[in-house]
Amino acid sequence: MTTVQSARGPLDTADLGRVLMHEHVFVLTPDSQRQWSDEWDEEEQVANAIVKLNELAAQGISTIADPTVDGLGRDVARIARIQAEVDLNIIVATGVYTYCDVPNFFAFRGPGIIPGLDDPMVDFFVRDLEEGVRGTAVRAAFLKCAIDHHGLTPGVERVLRAEAAAHLRTGAPIMVHTHPGTQTGLEVMRVLGEEGVAFERVILAHSGDSTDAEHLGSLAEAGFLLGMDRFGIDATLDFESRVAIVVELCRRGFSGQMVLAQDAACYIDWIDPMFKGALPNWNYLHVLGDVVPALLERGVTESQVDEMLVGNPRRYFGG
Ligand SMILES: [Zn+2]
Structure with missing residues (x-):
């Protein structure tokens, strides 16, 4: 038996069931939120999340992987409270989310003071994973x-x-938010390759924002898992295109290297409430409700869908 940690404790990877590999519960900017907005009501939002996650469980999803880390308003105590009330497993992540600089907290620690010093991030990540x-x-x-x-x-x-160092110490897999339009997966390949990380343990999130089958196929051939994980964000790539690239990569033999999700959240404070209505499909129920039927109609088989929802997540977590 291979176990994976979840917010309800260790689970057998054989029991993960259907997994959405990239869903947030909340994405928050607590410092800004506190200064500028009355939108957040803790009790109301927690109650709403419990309802939405139980709807998702009733639809047939058994597990979500929630990559909400430092920089995204992570609050694992709140997740644990929600986990106790919902019928699916929530797997939480550790790490730091930034597109540019490290958070100021890390700016003048470790290599932020003297290049070459050990990075305190590594021990923090390992503590989250092991303790x-x-x-x-x-x-x-x-x-x-x-x-x-x-x-x-x-x-x-x-x-x-x-994160590569923490991975090598613990064996925990890595997920990298990428921008496939500028092929940042290639930079991930170079750096993680230098660090000695096996690409089979790495998800390149948001690969599904691209329709470039050549580029994505080459990353899959290198061993990476591809996150086809933004179904419902139709403003950046429409539904038909998001479906079509999964169909094409399945046709090319890569169903064993894709995972599916929506990158949705019960509440995200990054978006003006005025515009939230513009993405009606951006919710937890879209993958099983609309995407999987569309894949099956276009020739993807049930067993390929099972690979993407069950087998590949299980393998990623070590099963
Ligand atoms: Zn995300």
Whole structure:
């Protein structure tokens, strides 16, 4: 039996069931939120999240992987409270989310003071993975970082290398937010390759924002898992295109290297409430409700869907 940590404790990877590999519960900017907005009501939002996650469980999803780390308003104690009330497993991550600089907290620590000093991030990540997240009994099960169209800035590189080090110490897999339009997956390949990370343990999140089958196929051939994980964000790429690239990559033999999700949240404070109505499909129920039927209609088989929702997540978490 291979176990993976979740917010309800260790689970057998054989029991993960259907997994949405990239869903947030909340994405928040607590410092700004506190200054400028009355939108957040803790009790109301927690109650709403419990309802939405139980709807998702009733639809047939057994597990979500929540890559909400430092920089996205992470609060694992709140997740643990929600986990106790919902019928699916929530797997939490550790890491730092930035497109540019490291958070100021890290600016003048470790290599931020003297290049070459050990990075305190590594021990923090390992503690989250091996002992538990501060103030909770919950252990993180994967590492999350980001590289966007700004490319490999010094801050992004520092986080990526720290996560590689934590991965090598713990075996926890890595998820990297990428920007496939500028092929930042290639930078991930270079840096993680230098660090000795096996690409089979790495998800390149947001690969599904691209329709470039050649580029994505080459990343899959290198071993990476591709996150086809933004279904419902139709303003950046429409539904038909998001479906079509998954169909094409399945046709090319890569169903064993894709995972599906929506990158949705019960509440995200990054978006003006006025515009939230513009993305009606951006919710937890879209993948099973609309995407999977569309894939099946276009020739993807049930067993390929099972690979993307069950087998590949299980393998990623070590099963
Ligand atoms: Zn995300």
